[in-house]
Amino acid sequence: MSRPSSAPGAASARRLVAPTLALSIALASVYWALPEDLTAWRSAGIVAGWAGTGLLVASLLLMVREARLARLLGGLELSYRWHHRCGLIAYLLLLCHPLALALDGWAEAPQLAWQTLDPRAQSWPLWLGWAGLLLLMLGLASTFAVHLPYRRWRSFHFLLGGGVLLGLTHVYVLLGNEPLLLALLLITTLALGWRLLASDLGLSAHPYRVTQVEKPAAGVIEAALAPCAAALALSPGQFVLAAFGDGPSFHGCGEYHPFTVSGIDHQGRLRISVRALGPCSRHIQELEAGVLVRLQGPFGSFLDDVRWAPQLWIAGGIGITPFIAELRAQRCSQPTTLLYLFRHTADAVFLEELAAASREDAQFVLLTDASGSGLPDVDRLLAQVSGLRERQVHMCGPQPLLATLTAALRQRGVSAAAIHFESFDFR
Incomplete structure (x- = not known):
């Protein structure tokens, strides 16, 4: 067992790595292809196309499921969040790409604008671009289908990778052996290959x-x-x-x-x-x-900073698991209050073990609440915690509970930077 020794500021710095990486790839792509002596709409179309391409490649990098890379990027959950954001923004930019080119043609003749948007009037390299955009559309549609079964969702989601490859091939056929294109194709292939072979098929497990x-x-x-x-x-x-x-x-x-x-x-x-x-x-x-x-x-790095400041841990149901692991590993080094919330006492796991830990460790205080079918009275419960504003708050539980608790904590003066939770929402 090992615990990374990092100051609280290090975690905040790592949270900036993923967006910085995505922005850097997008800006580098735009800078390399920055148009000169072209009309405004054609220039806008080229910039939108390359910015979207760069963000798509970054999105694929951010979905690579490798422990050291995930920690560098601020955690797997944060990486996935930026993976979704980059994919959505990239799709919108790539939609603007053909529309801007069509508006450029409109200035010359409306018929030319329509031909720019009609795949039937174009050559096969342009068909690749339209096919890539269609795959991106289908893949993103599955992202918002929250009730889609996991296996089917995962199959549809891989259409996004195919869309990126088709889009890059579309540009490669048009522009040839450009170093940036080859680099982006290589990054895309490696990211997709690692995710498929090492992660989804489990070769790295x-x-x-x-x-x-x-x-x-x-x-x-x-x-x-x-x-x-x-x-x-x-x-x-x-x-x-x-x-x-x-x-x-x-x-x-x-x-x-x-x-x-x-x-x-x-x-x-x-x-x-x-x-x-x-x-x-x-x-x-x-x-x-x-x-x-x-x-x-x-x-994850959910409890990396528990030795730096007084703690408030809030667990909802099975969200008790990270906290019981910490208590089993060592005694609390800071004043620590655990607020354990569950519907019924029969649903509460490790309750006797937690009670024993509170008796044996003077730094550890256990508060429990069985709320039945409704949400707990969070104001009453938080009022029992001394020095609330000075504590670092770690929460683990269902999303509605986390949202309610976050609002209550903020109303009581707890800063947003002091509230930590992981929702494990990887779809």
Whole structure:
């Protein structure tokens, strides 16, 4: 087990790496192709096309699922957020590309403008551009289809990579062996290849085996995993992407899903907790010892700064997992209050263990609340926390709860920079 030693400012600096990378690639592309002695609309079309192309390449880089790169870019969740933003902005810019060229033709003749937008009147290199734009449209449409099944969503999402390759090929055929184009094609191919082979097919994954399965609460399992080869270097608060294999009477989903680590020991063995929330996690409730698990990671820096300032931890349901991992690893070095929220006491995992930790560690205070089917009374609960404005707040739980808590904390004077959470929304 290891914990990165970084000052609070280092995390803030890493949050700027992803947008800086995307902006740099886009600006470098525009600078290289900056038009001279052309009409305003044609110049605008060229700039929009190259800015969109640069952002698309950056978007593919930001979806590469590699632990060291993700940490450099501020975390996997932040990388994915900028991946989505870059893809959307790039698509809008690339829509402007043919429209600006058509407006340039309109100044000469309306018929010429229509021919610019009509693929039937164009040669095959331009068809590549239109095909790439169509694939981008279909891929982005799947991004907003939140109810689309995961496997189907993932298949549609790969259309975005095909759209980028077609778009770059479109420009390559028109301009030839330009160094920038070759570099962008190489980056795109490597990013797509790594994501497909190393991440989605699991060639970079670490093999572990399930040694024990416990059921600490209804609809929740905690699985102990032992490494079959080199162990991952994890610290509390981090998560892994896990794909469960087959056992004597268990058949895995075959998909990688994020799970926060709930325990780590010095031999590299770890524990993950899974609540039955979706089709795959419900199936995993039948997990048995002996099943092979492939893990990718570790990802995240959720609790890296817990030794720098007084803490307020807020856990909703299974969101308790990063905090129990931290408490199992070491005693609190700063005054720490854990606010553990759940619907019913029967749903609360590790409750006895948390109560024991609060008795044994004078720095650790446990507050619990069973709210039933509604949201908890956050004002009443936060009023019980002393020195709230001086604390760093770490939250893990369902999105509606996080939104309610964030608003309540801000109203009580807690700065936005002091509020940390990970939503694990990777679609």
